[in-house]
Amino acid sequence: MSTNVWKDQITAAGVDGFNQWKSLSIAKQLDQIxxxxxxxxxxxxxxxxTALxxxxxxxxxxxxxxxxxxxxxxxxxxVAEHLEVxxxxxxxxxxxxxxxxxxxxxxxxxxxxFILDGIKYQSKFIxxxxxxxxHILDHYGKYQDSSMNYSIPKDQYKVIEAIRSGQNPSNLNDKSIRAILQKVEExxxxxGRSFxxxxxxSVSNYSEAQLGTxxxxxxxxxxxxxxxxxxxxxxxxxxxxEKTKSIEAKKGPSIGEGVKVAGTAAAIAASLNTITVIYTKVKNGKKIQDFDKDDWKEIGISSAGAGAKGGVTAGSIYALTNITSLSAPFAGAVTSAAMGLSSLLTDLNRDQISMDEFVTQGQILCIEAGIAATGGAIGQMLIPIPVLGSVIGTVTANFVWGFAKDKLGTREQELKKMLDTYTESILVKVDKAYQDIISKINTKYAHYNSLIEAAFDVHANSAVLAAASVNIAVELGVHEQKILKNDADLDAFFLG
Incomplete structure (x- = not known):
């Protein structure tokens, strides 16, 4: 198995998936605008x-x-009253x-x-x-309604305000100005209110309300x-x-997006490196179940270094983690492992790898699923380091068997015998409590595996495949409204 090729496939899928997601997201935003x-x-x-x-x-x-x-x-x-309203x-x-x-x-x-903004108004166009x-003073003196306001010609109001501020109009004599100020004060x-x-x-000048104008x-x-x-x-x-321009500007790369991508890519690069280091140790002859504390420590330190490098170059992985809607790491890992095992199974059937290599490389492919399963996604039990390798080894072996059974024909018994022997050698090293953990993990895996097989069964008709795809989407945590269940949903998706 080429680990680099596997990494490249994931990166390529991430880049392609991110581009599709980004294009779709931008298109939706532009449509919304x-x-x-x-x-x-x-x-x-x-x-x-309505205004007209x-x-x-x-x-x-x-x-x-x-x-x-x-x-x-x-x-x-x-006329002034109706203009006002x-x-x-x-x-x-x-x-x-x-x-x-x-x-x-x-x-x-x-x-x-009339009533304006809930307040009674008397219009005085004199x-x-x-x-x-x-006329305002006369009206107030007659009705004594302090809640009422008065509306006067706009040009007259400006004159009165100018006089009150000391800017006397040239067309008024001192007597008229004093009279106006006295009436304002009165x-x-x-x-008891300010002027x-x-x-x-009003909205109109005095002359604008006349019948002729x-x-x-x-x-x-x-x-x-x-x-x-x-x-x-x-x-x-x-x-x-402006909104369209802003959205279209997002089509290109951005520093903020790059920072997010790099951060997530670092974590994923570390995960990929973990699998690589484990694979190297297994290829050198050490069984997963025999890993000790120093082995796991080495895996952790090496992966941390790889994560730092991956954060710089593997930004596309970030997009992959954002566009997938998996309900748990375990579900996603099982799906990934199934895809990799398909390739290995093809190599085995072509005699390009031996049965032993198929088992070994298959376990490596399933390491991520095994780690996710034991890391708390199922049961959330605490497993001591000495037993961790044994549990992961058993889980990955069962992953390989669960995928390969019914696909190897006459060689199926050879694989089963090899895996049974391997599993039995491990189980003698762990007590019943951890065998129960393995059983629970295997049960959960079997559920996912059956869904995957149904969703990717090339011999099934389109209706069965569609139903199976819906089931696996639900299990992987895809939001109900985003699942296309029938032709009507499909039309609505593509036609908007």
């Missing part, structure tokens, strides 16, 4: 349509001026939010004009900032909504491009 982008675009289209519906409601309101409260000179008051709701809808303003539950002649403030005194808290700017005002707000919607759609596209 596309799906999220389409979902976000669709949702934004819905948001945009609010603007349409505003146009419908303006289309019947006779139904608007007030005279031709005062109808702008109710519909425009604010349109912007909220564009951002995927629910309505923020409503007339529901508000009578047309009630003290409040010509001139000083006159607007006077509002704060009577309500900014009780008085809020309201249509243009709606168009202006609608154009702003259209522009903002395009910005949001562009941002969705940009976000998807």
């Amino acid at each position: 596309v799906k999220e982008k389409l979902d976000n675009q669709q949702q934004q289209n819905i948001n945009f349509e 519906k609010h603007m349409l409601k505003m146009r419908q309101f303006l289309s019947e001026p006779k139904n608007i409260l007030g005279s031709e000179q005062t109808k702008h008051g109710e 519909n425009v604010r709701n349109a912007w909220a809808a564009l951002k995927g939010q629910s309505e923020v303003a409503t007339f529901d539950g508000v009578a047309r002649t009630a003290p409040e004009d 010509n001139g900032s000083n006159n607007t403030l006077k 509002i704060e005194r009577q309500t 900014q808290e009780i008085v809020k700017p 309201a249509g243009e005002t709606v168009s202006k707000h609608q154009d702003q909504i259209v522009d903002e919607n395009q910005k949001i759609q562009d941002e969705i596209q940009k976000d998807a491009r």
Whole structure:
């Protein structure tokens, strides 16, 4: 048996498996990005349509001026209220939010004009900032409702705030400025609230709410909504491009990935070296069951050195350990051993190796499974070092027999006799407690072996093989949702 070839096969399988896993993972992530982008675009289209519906409601309101409260000179008051509600709701809808303003539950002649963010509002659209403030004071004096806010023209609010900050407008004289400041102070005194808290700017200027200009005002707000919607759609596209670029960058190697690979590869290289050292000792004439404390110590030290080297060069093994979903080291080791024994069995049938070489090399192949079995995967018993070699030797011999039986024809009895003699020579060295351990391991192995034989039986039909593959996948710990059980699962996997 060529140990290097065996290592190379595992490394090649690791590299290929990792590449497939990585490509599939990246493809899935890219698909998810596309799906999220389409979902976000669709949702934004819905948001945009909802926003436009609010603007349409505003146009419908303006289309019947006779139904608007007030005279031709005062109808702008109710126009301002509807602009406030519909425009604010349109912007909220564009951002995927629910309505923020409503007339529901508000009578047309009630003290409040609309509800915004759960707060009652009275709209005051009067010509001139000083006159607007006077109407606020009159309204508050009449209703004394300290929970109510007031909405005033946006341009008037800016003027008042400028005056309060000492930046007096050039178009106002000192008398008008003093009057405005006095009314602001009076509002704060009577309500017990700050001016900014009780008085809020509208979405419209005073002139924009007039009947003659309201249509243009709606168009202006609608154009702003259209522009903002395009910005949001562009941002969705940009976000998807950036995510795609980030994912595609992962196609190449990375330092972080390399560090992970190297760390795991070191451990696996040590494991492979353990098998190599054991193989060398066996080839030199020492039986596994005769290994003493010094032998096991040597195996450990040598493997540690090999692990350090393997961490540098055998990075592909890391991927192999990540894409396999084995439930326990033992299950994976048995599967690996079965694959190696197939090759040995072919060499034996071609007379390229002797029966003795088949047994010896077969045991070496099964060492990993034997160590996994005795290391705690089954029973978790503590086995003393002097007995460890005997237990592993017996387990590996039984692994070889379990795989080779019914596959050697006339030479089967020769193999059975050889292995029986070997096993009996070992069992006389261990007491009943450890024979029980061996029995338990063999029982577990027999279970896995039967699953493996069924899954790789070339003479079985496709339905039987499929069922057997499902069974072994379950035993190896593959997540239930990842197992393809029928044609429907297969179609769903490949067609998305």
